[in-house]
Amino acid sequence: MINMFLSFILNQIQEISPWTNIKSLNKNIRGDFLSGITVAIIALPLALAFGEISQLGPIAGIWGAIAGGIFGGLFGGCLVGVSGPTAPKAAQISAFMGFFVIGTSNQPDLVAAFSIIFLSGLILVVISFIGISRFIHFTPYPVVAGFMCGIGIIVIITQINAFVGLEVRKDIHDVILSLDDTIQNINIQALYISIPSLFILFVWPQLGKKIEILSKIPAPLITLISGTMMAFTMNLNIPYIGDKMDNSEVVNVFTLYLPDFSRIKEFIGPAFALAALAVLDSLLSCKVADNMTGIRHSSDRETFGQGMANMAAGILGGVTTATATMRTVANIKFGGKTPLASIVHGLVLFAILSGLGDVVAAIPNACLAAILFKVGIDIMDYRILPVLKKIPVIDLIVFVVVLFVTVYEDLMIAIAIGIVIALLGNLNQIKHAFKWSKKHELSTISKSQIFQENKDLKSVSKLPTNVLKPHGSIFFGSVEHILKAYSNSDKHQILIIDMGSVEMVDLTGIYALEDLAATLQEKNIEVFITQMDSKIENLFEGIGFLETIGRDHFSNDPHTIFNAIESRKV
DSSP states (O other): OHHHHHHHHHHHHHHHOTHHHHTTTTSSHHHHHHHHHHHHHHHHHHHHHHHHHTTSOHHHHHHHHHHIIIIIHHHOSOTTOOEEOOHHHHHHHHHHHTTOEETTTTEEOHHHHHHHHHHHHHHHHHHHHHTOGGGGGGSOHHHHHHHHHHHHHHHHHHTHHHHTTSOOOSSHHHHHHTHHHHHHTOOHHHHHHHHHHHHHHHHHHHHHHHSHHHHTSOHHHHHHHHHHHHHHHHTOOSOBGGGGOOHHHHHOOOOOOOOOGGGHHHHHHHHHHHHHHHHHHHHHHHHHHHHHHSOOOOHHHHHHHHHHHHHHHHHHTOOOOEEOHHHHHHHHHTTOOSTHHHHHHHHHHHHHHTTTHHHHHTSBHHHHHHHHHHHHHHHSOTTTGGGTTTSOHHHHHHHHHHHHHHHHTOHHHHHHHHHHHHHHHTHHHHHHHHHHHTTOEEEEGGGSHHHHTTGGGGGGGGSOEEEEEOOEEESTTTHHHHHHHHHTOOSOSEEEEEOTTEEEEOHHHHHHHHHHHHHHHHTTOEEEEESOOHHHHHHHHHHTHHHHHOGGGBOSOHHHHHHHHHHTOO
16 A cells, blocks of 8 residues: 555656756747747736736736746746636635735735645645546536636626726625716726727727738737827826835835735635646637647646646735646747746746836826726636537536526635536436446447448448447546547548447537547548437537538438548548
């Protein structure tokens, strides 16, 4: 038993070792430098905005991006991931800060905030050693979708007051209850900044599609610069970030915060919640990166990296961090291939921060509010919203419950409730998930059951074709097992998914198959589906999956599939 435990610990130490990251740093130096600089420019306005929404201040947002970029890059498990403050994490720390204020001043207790962030990092390091991070892959898709939509609504609603030039209300309930008062007291001058800023954020990407050079400049940066210049030129009487910063904050941005362990009983609950969301937020972003690059991340090493990043953020006075989807996607698109890009992004932000204090103070709140409005709109899950009426009932219930609990109660409670409902609603599938986990089949077409039953088309066997045959239910509890079975495939140009032994598919399963098909199509691997139950076919039809893969790639008649494949033979 002791030997097994020691062996497990040694394996985990090897898994979370930063050596994988370090030895890759020289493989794409030029591309990583250019991408890192570009991502830093994208990250700057977002870091300022997330620092503001967190209640810890815009400077804290930049420090969070620096800590996430450098430490997340050096220790993280996703080679192309870029870490920093994110909307969910900023919203979560903001919710906690209502309980940690200095006396009766209603000013945030920064020592408490950064102690909680440090402790969350320490918890993440422990989690990485235990090796439970990988269970994030079993999170039902409707939970994630409801959570992201809820966060989007929170971000939008909490920025209404700043958008119209009024004092920001920290509580979403207060914002909703005081809408009449807000409308009556709108600062018209703030709209001179917020409306044009929001217009730029929507229009600039469209212009970038027509004028290539514009696509190289991120819309949030253009918005930040133009909004600040407009406010300065017009000498507008509106709230500025500097209104909340005393002179010492503007001049001295280099303040270290040592964690206050004497109050650990107060901090441990929020710290665990921050850590849990960091795992969820980060690993979901890593899965996006996996789909784009075809390289699978290390969940435990990523958790360790986020632990180190959050510990650093807590000491430096930065907002809590996670792997950020937007920055990670941008990094991949701009040519980043190794952690060097993330590290460069952090170093560039550090260089900027050294002379940024006065500039930050001059930024209008309305400008940041517009950026956060756009973030809130973009973060919503538009994949699920158009098909809500067509998804399985249990998935709809989970989505709606998570959405409303996220908005009106608490982020982590929402996730917990959503997972519990999903588990209860899929008890039968869960019972059989592990039974079928070792029976999901991947074979060459000549060895597959579907070919053995249709030997009259032997010529098909000469094509580089694999057959994936799942068994039982394709749902959130089995998706990883099925994808793992496929990951062992040899080189092929065609994949047939034989659904003949599948009894049920939920939304998580549909989107997992859809994402797999999309990834393979990008690699010029054609995907065909056959022998699907009529109920499952109707569900796939309603969700739009059959349109995604192409109707000529689906038939319940294997002969039709074989003929389609044969027609592609060169």
